[in-house]
Amino acid sequence: MYRRKTYDALLRWRKESNxxxxxxxxxxxxxxxxxxxxxxxKREYRSYVLIDWQKAPTAVRDSLLNNLDDLDSxxxxxxxxxxxxxxxRETLFIFDEVQLFPFARSAVKHLVADGRYDYLETGSLISMRKNVEGILIPSEEESISMFPMDFxxxxxxxxxxxxxxAIREAFAAKKALSPLLDRKAERLWREYMLIGGMPQAVERYLETSDMGMVDRVKRQILRxxxxxxxxYGGGDADRVRRIFGEIPGQLSKHEKKFTLAAVDSDARSRDYRDAFFWLDDSYLVxxxxxxxxxxxxxxxxxxxSSMKCYMGDTGLLVTMVFGDRDYTSNELYRDVxxxxxxxxxxxxxxxxxxQQFRAxxxxxxxxxxxxxxxxExxxxxxLLVKQYGNAAGRMRVCPVEVKSTKRYSTVSLDKFKAKFDSRIGMQYVLHPKPLKADGDRLYLPLYMAHCL
Incomplete structure (x- = not known):
């Protein structure tokens, strides 16, 4: 298994929750x-029981349904x-894909109260009303979000x-990496941008170094x-599909705000509101x-009503951009x-x-x-909210500008600073150049985005 930051969150949960x-x-x-x-x-418990509710037989479901008042049985x-x-206290029960058997989720209240074992749940599309309708979500349940790999x-x-x-240390010290390490980090950042952070895609790339093979994995995920x-889209399935398919076209515009007219000339915001929330809740965007x-x-x-809609994983976005052909070759990826x-x-x-900010x-x-x-x-x-040293560590709004080329202006950032000066903390410019500090404005290489 690859090293993931979520693992640290699991360790904290076990220690603090007890x-x-x-x-x-x-x-x-x-x-x-x-x-x-x-x-x-496997690592943290003496034993564990994995129940995949996609595969669990009816008898397992019936046992939970019928024995909640007789936990020994x-x-x-x-x-x-x-x-x-x-x-x-040394066994973990894993309820995998728990949204497929919502009763198991509601049963957590009684299982936790029993106190003998620990319980971990995983869920996709778990926030959908269809999956939790009629179910009392237990107050004994905490939740964490897991995203594709960050850089x-x-x-x-x-x-x-x-x-x-080295990247973390350079960011903390506000000091640029050496030219040698900067070039290496920049190359790996560009590879990551094309591959994305889906573990299967990363695994295929590390096994084969073939972007075409990686693209096949990403196409399977998109399907x-x-x-x-x-x-699971219910009555909004058609609207959700339209929005999802339109994301590359919307992001290719100079002004990346999502325009509903591109989806449906007669579209109204209130008609598509639930479709956007569906995509957001499912972590697809x-x-x-x-x-x-x-x-x-x-x-x-x-x-x-004024929003931008990014893909949850940039590697999947790249595959959608090249989706007009049945197969995207390794050579095409290399050219990009x-x-x-x-x-x-x-x-x-x-x-x-x-994607880095959400993760x-x-x-x-x-x-x-x-x-x-x-x-004006x-x-x-x-816009990020972060502590600001020049304001005794109090929270301030920190504007971030993203630049894909080495030649650019910061006109909007300058205007924003002038207009809202007293509310503003550090200002960040993410660009394909080395780190440079200029007062309360920090110019960061793109590969440091995850540090913010």
Whole structure:
């Protein structure tokens, strides 16, 4: 199993919870939830019982349904059926794909109260009303989100732990990497941008070094997502499918805000609201909403009708861009990697930065203001809320501009700083150049996006 940051979150949960809560790992299909749950069980517990509700026989479901008031009988059934000896406080039960048997999720309340064992759940599309209708979500359940690999996890998978450490140290010291390490980090960043962070895609690349083979894996994942949309989308399935298919075209625009007219000329925001929430809840996309008044507490000022819609994984976005052909060759990927094939790199760069921010735990906000007066017209790619040293460590809004080329201007960032100066902390420019500090503005290479 690849090293994942989610593992540290699991360790914290076990230590801090001490059996008082169950933990739900939420995320899109194929991001590695089941893999990390089982690996955690193998390493940290004396024994574990893995119940995959996609495969569990009716008898296992019936035992849970009928024995919730007789847990001794339930545990006897599960222990013998799965051939696992149970040890108090040293056995973990994993309810995998728990959304396929919602009763198991509601039963967690009674199982946790019993106190003998620990409980870990994994779920995809778990937030959908269809999967939780009529089910009391237990207060004893905590949840964490798991995303595709970020760039640092990709480096770990590639065996580049020392480079990952060097990047972290350079960021903390506000000092550029040496030219040798900068070039290496930049090359691996570009590879990551094309491959993405889906573990199966990364594994195939490390096994074969063939981007064409990686593309086949990503196409399989995209087909799986389309099947999920049809199966779980309900009355919104058609709208969800339209939005999902339109994402590359929307991101290729200079102004990347999602325009519903491109999906349906008669579309109204309220008709598509649930479809956008469906995609967001299922972790297939990362929604970025406009914060009309940039203050700490950005969600209080969000304008849901004005948003950008990024793909949850940039590698999947790349495959969608080349989706007009049945097969994308290794040679074509290499041409893109080395800049021999003209592509809209701006949309890939902005998408992959959004992916790093979501994996780091940030909700996504941007700032956009249209005005007839040029001095008031501006758009800032992302807004983060972070501590600001020059304000005694208090939280401040930190604007982030993303640049895909080495030649650029920072007009919008300059206007934003001038207009909201007292609310602003550090300003960040992510660009394909080495690190440079300039007062309270920090110019970072793109490969440091995960550090923010």
């Amino acid at each position: 059996g008082r809560t169950a933990l739900m790992i939420e995320g899109a299909r194929r991001v590695g939830k089941s893999t990390i749950a089982e690996e955690f069980a 339930l545990f006897m059934d599960l222990s013998v059926y799965y051939g696992v000896r149970l040890y108090e 640092e996890e990709f480096l770990w998978a590639c065996g580049e732990d020392l480079l990952a450490e 799986l997502y389309m099947q999920d949309i049809e199966k 990362n929604r970025c909403v406009n914060a009309t008044d940039p203050r700490v507490g950005l969600s209080l000022y969000q304008e849901d 990697l080395f800049g021999k094939l003209e592509t809209n790199e701006g949309m890939l760069v902005e998408n992959v930065v959004a 780091a735990g940030h909700r996504l906000f941007f700032y956009s203001r249209y005005s007839r007066q040029a001095s 017209r501006m758009e800032v790619d992302f």
